Structure formats: C-alpha cells, structure tokens
Amino acid sequence: MMLIRYIQTTDLEDIYQLAEKAGFGLTSLQPHREKLMARIQRACDTVQGITQKADQVYLFVLEDTQMNKVIGLCGIEVALGLSEPWYNFHVGTQVHTSNALGVYKSLPTLFLSNDHTNCSELCTLFLDPDYRQNDNGRFLSKVRFLFIAAFQSLFEKKIVAEMRGYSDENGHSPFWDSVGYKFFNIEFTQADYLSGTGQKAFIAELMPRYPIYIDMLPVEAQKVIGLVHPNTVPASKLLHEEGLRFQGYVDIFDGGATLEADVENLRALKQSQSATVEIVSEISQAQTTSPLMIANDHYADYKAILVFHAPVDGVLQLTEQQAAQLNVQEHDVVRLLSIRVSEQDAVKQLSHHTLGEAA
Known part of the structure; x- marks a missing residue:
C-alpha cells in the first residue's frame, strides 16, 4: 500500500538516495546528508510548533509500506522571503513613443522582483523513477492541496510553485547563458545550487536593478522564458488542474514559469x-x-x-x-x-x- 505521512528523521537514508536520483534543477533536494537532515529537522519542528514562521516547512513522504521504503517526497514552505530575500523576474512591458517620428513601441521586459514575499510555496516534489506509475506521482503532488484544505489557517493567502525551466541533458540553460552568466560569471548549476542552499546574497549584489529588454536577448533565450522543462511538464499539468496559473513571473536562473493561485480558489478547498x-x-x-x-x-x-x-x-x-x-x-x-x-x-x-x- 502507498501511504503519505510526515517526514521523519529516520527517513534520512531513503531521502538521500532520492536526492542522488534527482539530477539538475531540484536545489532543495541535494545529496548532502547534513543539509538534508537540517531540512528534515526543520519540518519536524514545524509540526511540533517550535519553529518561527519564516522557517516553517511541511514535508511529506510517499512510503511503499510493503517494502518499508520512502519512494517520494513533497513539501510546502509556509512563507517565502521572511528570513532571506525571495527573487524572481516579472515579465512586464515598457512603452516607448515619439509623436514626432510617429513611432510607438511596446517592448517586453524582465524586472527583478520580490513580489512573492510572504507567499506559501509548493516545493520539493520528487518521485523515484521506478515508481512513476499507478497515480503515485499524482497522489504525491495533490495531497498537499488536501492538507491545505484541512489546515488553511497555517498558510498564506497566495500559494506559488516554481517550475523547473529548460536546460539540456548536461545542465546548460540558454536563459542563464544569456542573462545570469553575464552578471555572475559562474556556471548555471553552481548558481542554482548556491541559491537552493540559501546562499542568495550574491543575487542582490550582482543582479541588475533595471529592466532587461527581452528583444535584446538571443533568440534561444527568448524562446525558453516561461517554458517548463520537459521532465516537469506532467507536474505543471497537475498544478493547473488544481487552479494554479502562470501570471508573468519566471525564475531568475533558468527562466522557468512560476505558477500561482489564491488559496481560497484551490479545487481542494471547494470540492x-x-x-x-x-x-x-x-x-x-x-x-x-x-x-x-x-x-x-x-x-x-x-x-x-x-x-x-x-x-x-x-x-x-x-x-x-x-x-x-x-x-x-x-x-x-x-x-x-x-x-x-x-x-x-x-x-x-x-x-x-x-x-x-x-x-
């Protein structure tokens, strides 16, 4: 039988094995035992009510009870950006006009944003590839909405989910190569890892505070803005079913879409x-x-x-x-x-x- 429950400290080795299988892009699930245990402990402390709001996270595991093995993981961060800044790009518009020349130009831009501060976040969804069948992935993703429906007061009014953006099999991101690398001069995987492990000061220090005109980027980078990685498309579709939508925010590293919804409009709360x-x-x-x-x-x-x-x-x-x-x-x-x-x-x-x- 497949059972979903809270994560426990005794799950560390199973979680570590999942982290080894996760690959590029899932920065909250890295094969580092000390960091994994710290996050597991933070989740346990959250349930026990001894964690400040800024550090609260709920982590759930999918357990194969016949094998006594954890084969999946998912989570909900309670409130983003309260202890460290939460960054993304907002896809906006700049209008330039000249009456003298009869020119009117509406240009899409990227603007560094902290707009999702104090939102709750769906995070850390990963299922062992050997178990990606029989609705296991759907169950693991959607149980979070059932939990929110039961305990809505624990969460913020808006919930978001960052979708993994496009990168190739070697971990190279066209968006990062054209934007982030120009300012950070480090590889995409290193920047993504540093951000995912909480080391985000370099973003504020080096990222531009002025709009980036999308039309000035290489075509390869333009094409992947708001795009979801092929491996993440199924997860994105499940979130759409529950009411989350793309509202013009993308990840600053790979350009992947951020989906969002008002909690009160989630399907689980209504049905x-x-x-x-x-x-x-x-x-x-x-x-x-x-x-x-x-x-x-x-x-x-x-x-x-x-x-x-x-x-x-x-x-x-x-x-x-x-x-x-x-x-x-x-x-x-x-x-x-x-x-x-x-x-x-x-x-x-x-x-x-x-x-x-x-x-």
Missing part, C-alpha cells in the same frame, strides 16, 4: 468532502473509475491513502488494514477528494482562466 468511517471486513460500496485521496486530518499524525470506492450517504467503508494505515477508528471523520479533475471541472477552470487573461 473536498468529509465522510464518517465504517470499518468492514469487505468493501461493499461501488468501485470508482478514479481513486480518491483519503486523509485523517490529524494534524499531529497526518496520513493519507488512496481508495477506489466512494462514500454512500456520508459514510466511507474502510478495511481494518486501511483504517490502521490512516490511524482512524470507527465513526472518525476523514477528508476525501478525487485525485482526478472531471472533464466538466476542467472546462470550468479553462473558461475562468481565459476570462482572467482577457481581463
């Missing part, structure tokens, strides 16, 4: 439901074509699993094994949400997004 647990020896409720995420909503011991049957009249049947995995008893209340977005809901989201762009 998640509660049900009362009935423990049975055999499930008699009708099977569903799409799995449901089920969470116990116990803050101190949060757990979630997938089931393939829906509640009836507000009652959800669970086997003794499922109830034990969730740590729930008869008549306890659980929270549930379909792991997939219905076609009707997808059309509604697309229509809302189109209207928002037109506005």
